[in-house]
Amino acid sequence: MRKITAIILFFIVLSNSFGQSKNSPLQISHLIGDFYVYKTFHDYKGTLISANAMYLVTDKGVVLFDAPWDKSQFQPLLDSIKFKHNKNIVMCFATHSHDDRAGGLEFFRQKGIKTYTIKLTDEILKNKNEKRAEFVIPNDTIFKVGEYKFEVYYPGKGHAPDNIVVWFDKEKVLYGGCFIKSADAKDLGYLGDANVNEWEKSINKVQTKFKNPKFIIPGHEDWTDIGSLDHTLKLVQEYKKNASVGLNKK
Numbered sequence: 001m002r003k004i005t006a007i008i009l010f011f012i013v014l015s016n017s018f019g020q021s022k023n024s025p026l027q028i029s030h031l032i033g034d035f036y037v038y039k040t041f042h043d044y045k046g047t048l049i050s051a052n053a054m055y056l057v058t059d060k061g062v063v064l065f066d067a068p069w070d071k072s073q074f075q076p077l078l079d080s081i082k083f084k085h086n087k088n089i090v091m092c093f094a095t096h097s098h099d100d101r102a103g104g105l106e107f108f109r110q111k112g113i114k115t116y117t118i119k120l121t122d123e124i125l126k127n128k129n130e131k132r133a134e135f136v137i138p139n140d141t142i143f144k145v146g147e148y149k150f151e152v153y154y155p156g157k158g159h160a161p162d163n164i165v166v167w168f169d170k171e172k173v174l175y176g177g178c179f180i181k182s183a184d185a186k187d188l189g190y191l192g193d194a195n196v197n198e199w200e201k202s203i204n205k206v207q208t209k210f211k212n213p214k215f216i217i218p219g220h221e222d223w224t225d226i227g228s229l230d231h232t233l234k235l236v237q238e239y240k241k242n243a244s245v246g247l248n249k250k
Contacts, residue, residue: 026073028080031215034058034148035173037223038077040068042100051100052223054175055081056168058146061090064113065166065175067104074107089113091145093152094133095177096160097124098193100219106131118154120162139164153209155179156202157195159188159219163202167210174210176228178219181235183228185221188235196243199236203229 027039034057039050051069055062062081068074081089093116094102102125105115115133117125125132139154151167159178166175174180179202181188188194207229218228225231 025070026068026076026080028084031173031217032171035168035171035215037217038068040070040073042069049220051220052217053101054217055089056145056148056150057085057087058148060146062087063145063148064089064092064108066095066101066177067092067108069100069103071103071107074104078111091116093117093166094121095165095175095179095219096163097121097128097130098160098178101177102130102133105133109134116152118152118162118164120154121164124162153206155205155209157198158202159190159199160193161195165206165210169210172212172214174206174213174216174229176206176216176218179206179232180216180218180228181232182218182221182223183225183231185218185231185235188232188239189220196236196239200233200240203233203236207233 025041029037031037035054036057037052037054039052041048041050053064053066053068055064062085068077078089081087089108091114092104092108094105096102102117102121109115114135116135116137117133118139119136122132122136137152141152143150143152148168149170151169152164153167154164163177163179165177165179188196213226216226216228217223
């Protein structure tokens with residue numbers, strides 16, 4: 001019986017890691033070098049929406065940037081990474097307080113994984129009586145893990161009051177989370193906690209600070225188009241213009 005269970009688990013992990021289809025609840029794609037983007041899905045108001053997150057394989061272990069939006073994929077993600085790379089996740093960063101980013105903090109902490117947020121995110125989670133990260137970090141912090149170095153940066157308010165981005169200067173990879181919209185996004189999406197007036201300034205800070213990215217990973221939908229940050233700025237400007245027109249008509 002034990003042998004049968006092990007065989008079944010092997011094929012589940014194999015399916016998650018390699019035999020992925022468009023219908024797989026967990027889809028892992030190679031980005032460049034030791035960088036991987038993974039996609040999970042969530043039913044939001046009757047529509048299945050994908051969420052992008054990322055992980056980095058280092059010689060000290062795997063660094064995870066945001067949790068799966070689908071809670072049922074927490075363990076399959078760990079299993080897939082272990083099977084694919086023979087390494088464990090050692091660190092997890094949540095890029096803001098929403099469930100599609102910070103929803104796995106407690107799960108990963110219980111697995112012995114170090115979890116991180118900035119102070120703003122920690123305060124929001126605390127006020128909502130939700131599970132928080134083990135470690136609180138300054139808004140602009142440089143980490144060195146194994147052979148890789150990256151910067152966690154808070155540009156200001158945007159999609160959320162606490163949204164951060166992650167920059168890998170050597171590889172020119174910008175992980176934007178929900179601060180950045182996909183290049184094919186038609187609108188700004190959920191704005192319940194957004195500050196659209198500040199979002200434009202925050203985008204300008206990112207564009208000034210992190211020059212010539214080769215890869216930009218937005219929080220949802222397609223992540224292959226390098227124009228996503230410029231597109232987000234355009235959406236923000238259009239939204240503000242339309243809001244201004246609406247106010248003038250009153």
